Amino acid sequence: MSFEDIKLLLAGKFGAEIIEGEETGGLQPALLIAPDKIADVCLELRNNSKTYFDFLSCLTGVDYGAEAGRFGVVYHLASMPYQLQLTLKISKEYDRANGEPVFKSIADVYRTADWHEREAYDLVGIFFEGHPDLRRILLPDDWEGYPLRKDYKTAEYYKGIKIDF
Amino acid sequence: MTDALKAYHQKIADASVEDMVLNMGPQHPSTHGVLRLELITDGEIVKEVIPHMGYLHRCFEKHAESLTYQQTIPFTDRLDYLASMNNSHAWVMGVERMLGIDQDIPKRVEYIRVLVCEMNRIASHLIAVGTYGIDIGAFTPFLWLFKDREHIMGMLEWASGSRMLYNYIWVGGLFYDLPVGFEERCREFINYFKPKMVELNQLLTDNQIFISRTANVGVLPRDVAINYGCSGPMLRGSGLKWDLRRIDGYSVYPELDFDIPVGAGLMGTVGDCWDRYKVRIDEIEQSLKIMEQCLDRLQNELKRTVDFDPRAKLPRKLTPKPQDYYIRCEGAKGELGFYFIHSDTRSEIPFRAKVRAPSFNNLSVLPEIAKGVMIADLIAIVGSIDFVLGEVDR
Numbered sequence: 001m002s003f004e005d006i007k008l009l010l011a012g013k014f015g016a017e018i019i020e021g022e023e024t025g026g027l028q029p030a031l032l033i034a035p036d037k038i039a040d041v042c043l044e045l046r047n048n049s050k051t052y053f054d055f056l057s058c059l060t061g062v063d064y065g066a067e068a069g070r071f072g073v074v075y076h077l078a079s080m081p082y083q084l085q086l087t088l089k090i091s092k093e094y095d096r097a098n099g100e101p102v103f104k105s106i107a108d109v110y111r112t113a114d115w116h117e118r119e120a121y122d123l124v125g126i127f128f129e130g131h132p133d134l135r136r137i138l139l140p141d142d143w144e145g146y147p148l149r150k151d152y153k154t155a156e157y158y159k160g161i162k163i164d165f
Numbered sequence: 166m167t168d169a170l171k172a173y174h175q176k177i178a179d180a181s182v183e184d185m186v187l188n189m190g191p192q193h194p195s196t197h198g199v200l201r202l203e204l205i206t207d208g209e210i211v212k213e214v215i216p217h218m219g220y221l222h223r224c225f226e227k228h229a230e231s232l233t234y235q236q237t238i239p240f241t242d243r244l245d246y247l248a249s250m251n252n253s254h255a256w257v258m259g260v261e262r263m264l265g266i267d268q269d270i271p272k273r274v275e276y277i278r279v280l281v282c283e284m285n286r287i288a289s290h291l292i293a294v295g296t297y298g299i300d301i302g303a304f305t306p307f308l309w310l311f312k313d314r315e316h317i318m319g320m321l322e323w324a325s326g327s328r329m330l331y332n333y334i335w336v337g338g339l340f341y342d343l344p345v346g347f348e349e350r351c352r353e354f355i356n357y358f359k360p361k362m363v364e365l366n367q368l369l370t371d372n373q374i375f376i377s378r379t380a381n382v383g384v385l386p387r388d389v390a391i392n393y394g395c396s397g398p399m400l401r402g403s404g405l406k407w408d409l410r411r412i413d414g415y416s417v418y419p420e421l422d423f424d425i426p427v428g429a430g431l432m433g434t435v436g437d438c439w440d441r442y443k444v445r446i447d448e449i450e451q452s453l454k455i456m457e458q459c460l461d462r463l464q465n466e467l468k469r470t471v472d473f474d475p476r477a478k479l480p481r482k483l484t485p486k487p488q489d490y491y492i493r494c495e496g497a498k499g500e501l502g503f504y505f506i507h508s509d510t511r512s513e514i515p516f517r518a519k520v521r522a523p524s525f526n527n528l529s530v531l532p533e534i535a536k537g538v539m540i541a542d543l544i545a546i547v548g549s550i551d552f553v554l555g556e557v558d559r
Contacts, residue, residue, distance in 0.1 A: 027263070123226065
């Protein structure tokens with residue numbers, strides 16, 4: 001099943017507005033999905049007998065920088081029976097001053113997304129709605145800030161101890 | 166404090182009343198590094214496992230955002246520090262594909278890369294098998310295997326100048342050509358090492374005590390393995406023939422002849438600890454086979470010449486076009502992926518780099534398969550996953 005076929009399949013199932021766009025310039029084409037529908041799309045791609053995207057290779061939280069003002073999540077799916085790969089992207093505009101970016105969790109579809117989403121929350125500060133256990137995973141529970149955000153300032157103190165290096 | 170954190174504290178507080186909360190690690194020999202497992206136990210039974218990671222977090226992704234592609238290669242060596250060659254191979258291939266020079270790499274360079282990667286894979290599996298023996302209570306295999314691994318370390322040190330963290334594979338080529346006499350020494354090692362595997366099988370693989378401790382323990386069904394993103398020997402132990410060296414056919418692997426061992430449940434159920442162990446043993450043999458084929462080519466049609474320069478294809482500037490790229494490779498532990506976002510045409514620094522670490526995903530299945538086992542079996546399960554904390558915590 002080619003990239004175009006997958007696009008048609010999703011548009012046929014959920015309507016054309018679910019696909020917000022596509023990126024075909026690079027080596028790997030990517031589909032831009034409507035952020036609120038990502039869990040449904042993943043479930044459909046996993047269960048449909050023509051695609052069977054049963055393996056979530058990678059989930060990446062991305063801060064696109066202060067100028068763009070966008071946060072996004074990138075999903076790399078793989079289909080073991082058909083040996084296919086697919087990239088899905090969701091992103092939303094967020095004003096850093098008020099509130100944190102929130103996306104839908106896909107931990108119900110792929111259990112491996114559980115830890116990946118915890119990592120994205122920990123390092124990029126993306127919150128996942130419906131996640132079973134959204135705690136920090138690599139940094140201490142009481143760490144302040146999200147280090148992989150582009151506007152992150154390196155912490156000078158941790159619990160009153162100067163971080164000196 | 167977030168709701169999830171409150172719920173977690175509440176759970177531990179509740180469990181302390183009825184059951185017993187035990188800490189395994191971070192300083193525990195069976196956790197193979199600084200992993201802390203919080204166990205909720207009822208007597209000898211483990212009711213729940215809560216892993217805590219991050220003790221070895223070295224901000225790889227943050228570093229990668231401020232260093233050039235070439236400068237990050239030594240950092241990739243420190244991810245899975247038992248198989249550094251495989252890490253830098255994956256990183257380098259990703260960058261080469263983004264630059265569009267992956268077809269220009271000389272064959273000799275590709276074969277040397279595959280040769281050193283397979284040597285490193287053997288070294289990694291030797292540690293996995295040896296320390297697994299120690300977890301179960303067999304001390305001798307550990308000493309034997311470390312002795313054999315030392316030969317590989319010595320040879321890779323000869324080639325790269327460093328024992329564990331090589332920085333040998335560079336974008337567009339290699340640090341240096343192989344030293345003179347390396348191929349012959351490598352053949353000597355293969356001839357020496359093959360009988361050693363037979364000895365190991367007699368000592369450990371077919372040992373009745375070892376089988377009793379590992380067969381039918383920690384059974385990982387195939388669908389659970391896929392859903393949790395397990396890969397490498399972990400997934401193949403559950404009986405699925407999934408090896409990216411074959412599926413993606415990167416580098417020169419399509420030209421090489423090797424089998425993909427899978428777990429068959431010879432001693433118990435498919436996907437138990439013994440199967441995962443056995444897959445590693447069989448993979449060592451396949452890696453030896455690949456090494457022999459590489460040496461055949463390197464000593465015949467791709468022989469070293471006086472004017473051969475492994476750095477000839479080194480680009481002057483590593484400036485890919487703005488794009489996203491996800492590269493996946495078969496590392497020693499499973500699917501090792503790097504995701505690059507490059508946004509600036511004139512920059513040599515990625516906008517964002519993300520590591521898809523195989524150990525991280527393999528470890529995430531532990532709470533699922535360790536539910537309701539005995540504490541002693543938990544050690545067997547943890548050992549059979551074969552994770553490296555440098556890669557889990559990055």
